[in-house]
Amino acid sequence: MIRIDSLTKRYGDLAAVDDVSFTAFPGRVTGFLGPNGAGKSTTLRVLTGLATPTTGRATVLGRRYPDLPNPGLEVGVLLDASAQHGGRTGRETLVLAQRTMGLPPIRVDEMLDLVGLTWAEGKRRVRDYSLGMRQRLGLATALMGDPRVLVLDEPANGLDPAGIRWMRDLLRGFADDGGTVLLSSHLLSEIEMIADDIVMIGHGQIVASGATHELLGGVGTLVRADDDARLTAALVSAGFQATPRGDGAVATDAGLAAAGEVAFCAGLPVTELRTADGHGLEDMFLELTAADQREDISSRRTTLAEGVAA
Numbered sequence: 001m002i003r004i005d006s007l008t009k010r011y012g013d014l015a016a017v018d019d020v021s022f023t024a025f026p027g028r029v030t031g032f033l034g035p036n037g038a039g040k041s042t043t044l045r046v047l048t049g050l051a052t053p054t055t056g057r058a059t060v061l062g063r064r065y066p067d068l069p070n071p072g073l074e075v076g077v078l079l080d081a082s083a084q085h086g087g088r089t090g091r092e093t094l095v096l097a098q099r100t101m102g103l104p105p106i107r108v109d110e111m112l113d114l115v116g117l118t119w120a121e122g123k124r125r126v127r128d129y130s131l132g133m134r135q136r137l138g139l140a141t142a143l144m145g146d147p148r149v150l151v152l153d154e155p156a157n158g159l160d161p162a163g164i165r166w167m168r169d170l171l172r173g174f175a176d177d178g179g180t181v182l183l184s185s186h187l188l189s190e191i192e193m194i195a196d197d198i199v200m201i202g203h204g205q206i207v208a209s210g211a212t213h214e215l216l217g218g219v220g221t222l223v224r225a226d227d228d229a230r231l232t233a234a235l236v237s238a239g240f241q242a243t244p245r246g247d248g249a250v251a252t253d254a255g256l257a258a259a260g261e262v263a264f265c266a267g268l269p270v271t272e273l274r275t276a277d278g279h280g281l282e283d284m285f286l287e288l289t290a291a292d293q294r295e296d297i298s299s300r301r302t303t304l305a306e307g308v309a310a
């Protein structure tokens, strides 16, 4: 379990991470999604003790990372695969980790095997590795101590489609065995494929979180009638949430039958009635990605709430 509690990290005037709270649960892969510069790496750096929080707290398995006696045995971390020492071979990198953690030497070969690096590749210097090979080596280091938690910053960077699939299966297995996985990405498509839960960050603030299928799948109902204002009022007075979308349609949390019945009882002929697409997250992510100005995020939060209701 990973808990981030009201975490803020300031660099001068910039709140790189601004009052962020979320939990990554055991048995689940949590995708930390956000565009470039959103604050993902900063959050993960604070979580793994590489940066100190300005305020708030981040804990892994109930403790702050720096308080873990032999962290590699509890938390596998891969933050920056290109930061590995280029002069060492892959095998030397792993031997160093194996000794630091006090593990048997056999773990080195087991890990090379696990991440699909051949014996010959293990003998090559890391500076000659491709980014994908570095990611695999970084994962090998992270997994060596058989930890219960994995923290991975953009682990799919540099992996080819087969590599991404391989990583997804590996992380799936890790979570299915009860492990907690927190991984970041700036690509919605990647997170969609891998994560059970999504925490979305933009401009240092959490803008959405929840189960992937709820955030991206069809949620709620879309109903259209000639008079969207009257339809909205009828749905609200029947006890449902209802938001006019501005194009004549109304998004509501009422089920299909209930939405149809409300419209019928209000004497409003329905011209469209269907399960909503749930593209709110994607739209919002695109909006965040396109935005190059720091703005008040609260207006976006509203947009998303509408999008998810839709």
Ligand SMILES: Nc1ncnc2c1ncn2[C@@H]1O[C@H](COP(=O)(O)OP(=O)(O)OP(=O)(O)O)[C@@H](O)[C@H]1O
Pocket (backbone or CB within 6 Å): 011, 014, 016, 034, 035, 036, 037, 038, 039, 040, 041, 042, 043, 186
């Ligand atoms: N050491 C630092 N000093 C000053 N500003 C920093 C520092 N580290 C990060 N920042 C700033 O904090 C903000 C968040 O950066 P961060 O690296 O956490 O983003 P990110 O979500 O990981 O982005 P990316 O997808 O590009 O990796 C950025 O504006 C960045 O410039």
Ligand SMILES: [Mg+2]
Pocket (backbone or CB within 6 Å): 040, 041, 042, 153
């Ligand atoms: Mg980053």
